Amino acid sequence: MEIILYGKPVAEELDKNSKKVFDEFKSSNKRNPKLTAITVGEDPASLLYVSRKEEKANDLGVEFNWIKLPEKTSQNDLDSQIKEIIKESDGIIVQLPLPRHIHAEQTINMIPNNLDVDGLTALNLGNLYSDNYKIIPATSLAILELIKYYNIDTNDKNIVIAGRSRLVSSPLAKILSSKKYNANVSVIHSRTTNQKSFTLNADIFISAIGKPKNYDISFLKENSVVIDIGISSVDSQTYGDIDTSNLENHLLSRSPYPGGVGPITVSALYSNLAKLIS
Amino acid sequence: MEIILYGKPVAEELDKNSKKVFDEFKSSNKRNPKLTAITVGEDPASLLYVSRKEEKANDLGVEFNWIKLPEKTSQNDLDSQIKEIIKESDGIIVQLPLPRHIHAEQTINMIPNNLDVDGLTALNLGNLYSDNYKIIPATSLAILELIKYYNIDTNDKNIVIAGRSRLVSSPLAKILSSKKYNANVSVIHSRTTNQKSFTLNADIFISAIGKPKNYDISFLKENSVVIDIGISSVDSQTYGDIDTSNLENHLLSRSPYPGGVGPITVSALYSNLAKLIS
Numbered sequence: 001m002e003i004i005l006y007g008k009p010v011a012e013e014l015d016k017n018s019k020k021v022f023d024e025f026k027s028s029n030k031r032n033p034k035l036t037a038i039t040v041g042e043d044p045a046s047l048l049y050v051s052r053k054e055e056k057a058n059d060l061g062v063e064f065n066w067i068k069l070p071e072k073t074s075q076n077d078l079d080s081q082i083k084e085i086i087k088e089s090d091g092i093i094v095q096l097p098l099p100r101h102i103h104a105e106q107t108i109n110m111i112p113n114n115l116d117v118d119g120l121t122a123l124n125l126g127n128l129y130s131d132n133y134k135i136i137p138a139t140s141l142a143i144l145e146l147i148k149y150y151n152i153d154t155n156d157k158n159i160v161i162a163g164r165s166r167l168v169s170s171p172l173a174k175i176l177s178s179k180k181y182n183a184n185v186s187v188i189h190s191r192t193t194n195q196k197s198f199t200l201n202a203d204i205f206i207s208a209i210g211k212p213k214n215y216d217i218s219f220l221k222e223n224s225v226v227i228d229i230g231i232s233s234v235d236s237q238t239y240g241d242i243d244t245s246n247l248e249n250h251l252l253s254r255s256p257y258p259g260g261v262g263p264i265t266v267s268a269l270y271s272n273l274a275k276l277i278s
Numbered sequence: 279m280e281i282i283l284y285g286k287p288v289a290e291e292l293d294k295n296s297k298k299v300f301d302e303f304k305s306s307n308k309r310n311p312k313l314t315a316i317t318v319g320e321d322p323a324s325l326l327y328v329s330r331k332e333e334k335a336n337d338l339g340v341e342f343n344w345i346k347l348p349e350k351t352s353q354n355d356l357d358s359q360i361k362e363i364i365k366e367s368d369g370i371i372v373q374l375p376l377p378r379h380i381h382a383e384q385t386i387n388m389i390p391n392n393l394d395v396d397g398l399t400a401l402n403l404g405n406l407y408s409d410n411y412k413i414i415p416a417t418s419l420a421i422l423e424l425i426k427y428y429n430i431d432t433n434d435k436n437i438v439i440a441g442r443s444r445l446v447s448s449p450l451a452k453i454l455s456s457k458k459y460n461a462n463v464s465v466i467h468s469r470t471t472n473q474k475s476f477t478l479n480a481d482i483f484i485s486a487i488g489k490p491k492n493y494d495i496s497f498l499k500e501n502s503v504v505i506d507i508g509i510s511s512v513d514s515q516t517y518g519d520i521d522t523s524n525l526e527n528h529l530l531s532r533s534p535y536p537g538g539v540g541p542i543t544v545s546a547l548y549s550n551l552a553k554l555i556s
Contacts, residue, residue, distance in 0.1 A: 105410070121404070122407070122408065124404065126399070126402065126404030129400070129449070130383050130444060132383070170455070171407070173455075173465075177442050177451075177465045182467070182469040184464065184466050184467075185464065185465055186462065187455045189460070191460040192434060
């Protein structure tokens with residue numbers, strides 16, 4: 001019987017540990033830790049994500065400082081805002097995507113390493129090349145926590161990652177290949193023509209491409225583990241990357257969509273905040 | 279007939295371009311660009327590498343400032359030395375490996391990004407995750423320059439990299455997977471048991487493990503390209519990773535050892551210096 005890798009218990013476990021750190025912080029510092037989120041513009045998905053982060057902050061005893069800037073904010077004004085909030089925050093999120101006239105990387109790189117809860121500054125990503133990294137980008141961390149919670153063995157396993165995004169696949173490929181995980185990692189992408197020659201050999205297949213139901217049973221190795229982290233929307237309905245029809249008992253386990261990695265991502269962010277303040 | 283991918287013409291091409299930049303630098307600044315190399319201790323291989331860099335500096339019109347520190351140098355003294363030379367150098371190399379009592383990463387990370395000719399600081403490595411990187415770590419760059427010089431097509435090709443070192447394989451895997459190269463990249467390592475299931479599907483096999491003659495013809499796909507960047511020594515003889523016996527006409531092309539990627543590496547370093555000062 002296929003096991004469904006629900007994200008909720010993983011998120012709860014992370015939250016429990018983070019809350020302990022936040023409570024200790026509060027009793028030593030006589031205040032709650034403070035996370036500042038900056039949004040520029042009105043992208044509905046971004047606003048939704050940030051409001052989820054705000055809810056979680058309330059649950060965990062974190063002061064959530066949401067700075068909503070108008071779409072037309074200049075790079076200079078944004079930079080000054082960031083400089084201000086650095087002084088008074090324990091963690092900073094600059095929600096992506098940013099409007100086109102804003103230089104996203106340069107903006108993200110203004111966040112000091114000790115406040116970088118998303119783990120997306122160049123300096124933090126570069127630290128992943130060492131074995132002493134502290135902060136893993138939140139979505140990558142969510143996947144690693146899922147793997148850990150469900151005792152999924154990665155040693156000498158063939159892991160295929162579909163997608164090569166800067167913020168998810170690339171850091172994840174690097175980490176899963178490291179001595180801690182010892183996986184044999186292959187990265188495929190939209191320009192890979194013979195995808196099945198990879199996916200059908202994947203003991204663990206991680207899909208992060210964001211195309212609705214792109215991979216059906218014909219792509220998936222029997223008794224393998226499938227982790228779906230793609231999200232796409234068509235006609236205001238959202239989908240994962242995996243077409244789950246007829247999958248019964250084909251796989252050893254799989255993360256569902258929704259309810260898989262998604263719920264862990266926000267908790268991973270707070271887990272990073274907990275690491276930064278302790 | 280198998281093509282041998284000699285490094286020498288690639289190095290000469292790089293040097294020609296670098297020299298042009300250095301000559302321009304000299305005529306604008308009335309001085310040669312200055313590269314400072316720091317060695318700590320007497321590791322013979324390190325001293326040999328640095329002396330090769332020094333020779334090349336002389337050829338290219340770069341002032342080479344070699345600071346030789348004793349094995350027992352403290353972290354503090356090393357740090358102060360680096361702070362001093364930052365003021366008066368156009369590029370800095372801290373030769374690895376460093377003695378055990380020195381924190382190598384912390385030391386490397388003292389090099390400002392604009393002087394980091396080796397491309398090994400965390401900040402520079404993190405920039406590789408963006409598509410706007412400027413400096414590629416010298417050995418990775420050497421391989422990419424070899425690929426470019428010999429017009430090796432990487433698009434949708436299966437590239438297998440053996441080895442997962444921080445300084446070579448990991449940055450290279452990331453870059454070859456990016457939109458500029460579009461390769462399907464797999465990384466294998468000492469804990470991969472079924473290596474042939476990867477190597478026999480490799481259109482391009484890059485070996486960076488440093489074990490003498492580890493891969494013979496039985497590992498190599500017919501008509502594939504093999505790039506050997508491993509170096510190991512046994513009884514004061516040095517070897518590459520590839521056992522070339524009986525290889526006649528099995529491969530499309532291969533880099534030899536010696537005379538393959540090695541000679542390009544030093545030139546790649548100066549190519550990085552040229553990028554940094556222009």
